[in-house]
Amino acid sequence: MKSYSIYILSCAFLITACPTKGMAQNQELAARILADSSLTVVDNLAKDVIKEGFNAGSGYSQIWARDFNTLIETSLEVRSKEDVRGAILLFFALQQKNNEMVDGYVLKKDFTWNDDTPYYSDAAPGHVGFKNTVETDQETSLIQLVGKYIKKTGDVGLLDEKVAGLTVLTRMEKMIDYLLRERYNKQYGLLWGAMTADWGDVQPHDTFGCDWNELSNEAIDVYDNAMFIIALQYLIDVVPDKHKAEQWAKLKRGIYQNVRKYLWDAKNQKFIPHIYPCLLYTSDAADER
Numbered sequence: 001m002k003s004y005s006i007y008i009l010s011c012a013f014l015i016t017a018c019p020t021k022g023m024a025q026n027q028e029l030a031a032r033i034l035a036d037s038s039l040t041v042v043d044n045l046a047k048d049v050i051k052e053g054f055n056a057g058s059g060y061s062q063i064w065a066r067d068f069n070t071l072i073e074t075s076l077e078v079r080s081k082e083d084v085r086g087a088i089l090l091f092f093a094l095q096q097k098n099n100e101m102v103d104g105y106v107l108k109k110d111f112t113w114n115d116d117t118p119y120y121s122d123a124a125p126g127h128v129g130f131k132n133t134v135e136t137d138q139e140t141s142l143i144q145l146v147g148k149y150i151k152k153t154g155d156v157g158l159l160d161e162k163v164a165g166l167t168v169l170t171r172m173e174k175m176i177d178y179l180l181r182e183r184y185n186k187q188y189g190l191l192w193g194a195m196t197a198d199w200g201d202v203q204p205h206d207t208f209g210c211d212w213n214e215l216s217n218e219a220i221d222v223y224d225n226a227m228f229i230i231a232l233q234y235l236i237d238v239v240p241d242k243h244k245a246e247q248w249a250k251l252k253r254g255i256y257q258n259v260r261k262y263l264w265d266a267k268n269q270k271f272i273p274h275i276y277p278c279l280l281y282t283s284d285a286a287d288e289r
Contacts, residue, residue, distance in 0.1 A: 046071060047078045054079075054087050062130070064104035065091060065141040072148045081153055088149060091142055092163040092171050093123035099174035100182070101138045102129030103201075117211060123164040132201040132210040134194035136183045136224040139175040140231040146172065147234025159239065169239065176251075179228070185277055188220055189258040191228055195219040195274055220275040225259050 050071060054063045068075070068087065075084050094102050102119050111118065111128040119129030131138060146168065150156055159169040166174075185192045194203045195217040205215035232252040236245045265272050 043074070046074055050075050051078050054084075061110040062104050062106045063087065065101065065138050065145065066103075069141040069145040069148070072145050073152055076149070076152050081155065084149065085155070085158065088142075088145060088158070089161065089163055089168070090124055090127065091145075092168055094119060094121045094127065094129040095163075095171055095175070096121070098182075099171075099178040100131075101142050101175055101178075103131040103135070103138050105129045121164075133212040134196050134203045134210060134216060135201040136179070136191050136193035137201075137227045139179055140224075140227040143172050143175065143231035144227070144234050147231070147238050150238045151234075156238065156240070172235070173244075176232075183224075185218075185220060187277060188262050188275065189254055190220045190262065190275075191224045191255075192218050192220045192277065193224050195276070217276060218278045220263070220277065221273065222259060222263050222271045225255055225263075229255050229259075 053061075054068055054075065055061045072084070090105060091101065094105055096102070096119060105124070105127045108126060108128055115130055117131070117133075119131060121127075121129070146158065150158060159167065161168050163171065179191060183191050183193065194212055196203050196219075202209040203216055205217075206213065229252055232248045232255075235248050236252070239245060262275060263271050
């Protein structure tokens with residue numbers, strides 16, 4: 001509950017600190033936030049779920065990187081550090097030979113849904129990985145997860161832990177290499193994924209909607225790139241190597257600048273939903289003809 005209290009107080013501080021005409025309204029809103037007990041209820045419910053496991057409930061046995069990333073601090077409040085550490089390392093055991101990271105994993109006996117692209121690894125023989133390949137937040141979610149874990153526990157030694165012969169840090173670096181090799185648009189200097197809706201990981205053009213295919217549309221959005229920026233900042237914060245930190249800081253600045261350049265709508269003061277590079281290429285080619 002400590003983290004939620006700090007968050008609420010921070011929000012209240014920001015609201016009351018703004019020198020605007022609506023100061024009285026802002027103070028009233030701050031008071032309502034501080035008096036709202038619903039966050040305490042949600043926090044307790046989340047803790048009850050996590051006490052039973054890192055999956056999303058008894059009827060949903062999958063463990064997802066983005067979900068684990070969201071609840072890692074809470075997990076460390078109700079589960080042992082060893083349990084959390086082991087669940088993190090299992091993700092790295094399922095890292096693929098091309099260095100991409102899975103969305104999540106499940107025990108083999110619970111792999112019962114219709115997915116024709118399972119992910120396996122000799123380093124995790126009892127589990128099956130899965131991935132929505134239309135999305136581009138798996139690697140960045142796991143890097144953030146590791147960063148939050150280290151900041152809360154002080155366990156920097158996790159970075160040197162070897163999984164199938166490679167340290168966790170090396171595997172994270174290879175994940176960044178994968179993104180820059182496979183999901184980086186050189187024209188815009190930004191990461192791309194498919195045009196998706198629902199939870200941000202389902203495309204609308206086919207029934208399954210989770211695998212990149214001939215119906216997918218390449219799209220550059222704020223979410224994927226914001227997740228990348230946050231992940232890079234965690235690496236800068238927790239990795240003691242200053243030379244590497246400088247490299248990540250340079251990459252982070254470039255992504256940030258290109259997000260502002262290409263995805264910020266200055267006139268309407270908001271981010272645009274997507275850029276569709278392939279459609280723009282087609283349009284440009286048609287104009288030339």
